[in-house]
Amino acid sequence: MTLFTASGSLPRHQYVSVNGAFLGYDADEWLPAVWFGLHSHPGRAWGCTVLLECGAVYRDLPPHALAFCDDPPPWTIKDAQTWDCYGSQFSLHIYDYLDGLDAIVRAADDELAADYLFTAIPVSDAYTHAPAQAKEFMFMRTQRGRLTIQPTNRVLFRDASFTTKLEWCKLRRSETVYSCEG
Numbered sequence: 001m002t003l004f005t006a007s008g009s010l011p012r013h014q015y016v017s018v019n020g021a022f023l024g025y026d027a028d029e030w031l032p033a034v035w036f037g038l039h040s041h042p043g044r045a046w047g048c049t050v051l052l053e054c055g056a057v058y059r060d061l062p063p064h065a066l067a068f069c070d071d072p073p074p075w076t077i078k079d080a081q082t083w084d085c086y087g088s089q090f091s092l093h094i095y096d097y098l099d100g101l102d103a104i105v106r107a108a109d110d111e112l113a114a115d116y117l118f119t120a121i122p123v124s125d126a127y128t129h130a131p132a133q134a135k136e137f138m139f140m141r142t143q144r145g146r147l148t149i150q151p152t153n154r155v156l157f158r159d160a161s162f163t164t165k166l167e168w169c170k171l172r173r174s175e176t177v178y179s180c181e182g
Helices: none
Strands: 003-005 008-017 031-037 047-052 057-061 089-093 102-107 110-122 137-142 147-151 155-158
Touching: 008 047, 008 089, 031 057, 057 137, 102 137, 102 147, 110 147, 110 155
Parallel strands: none
Antiparallel strands: 003 008, 003 089, 008 031, 031 047, 047 057, 089 110, 102 110, 102 155, 110 137, 137 147
16 A cells, blocks of 8 residues: 555546536536546545546546446436545555455445445544544445445445345444553
């Protein structure tokens, strides 16, 4: 894992389409792009950095501006992301175990089939130091072709050799800081 302050490279670049409205074009126009970077600024949605076909790099596109198809369904910022970023430092990681597993994600009030892309792990902010507030963010591609970024409690994974039944279970948040010397 690499620590990023404000911006970092994705573990794997992604071929996407960008809604033209976010680039000064028509909202019905979807432009091909390569999504390769990510930016975190407290109090804002994740910012996506893309390379456009014309060779221009465009930074800080909100996640609902991207799609993995040319004619995606409508998508809002609330569908794309549950929580704003709360720090500027993060690490990006692909959990090998989760890579390739079927998943269900809660995006806004909908449950959607999705594919795991990678995880963003915030570090060095007030929230990550509080056990009850520490979150990792799963970047997921929905089967409808949209990007959604959800905390781990809004994603379920199916492992055919282990998972017996997918269900939203209620887990207690960790409130304890463990230390072997404290």
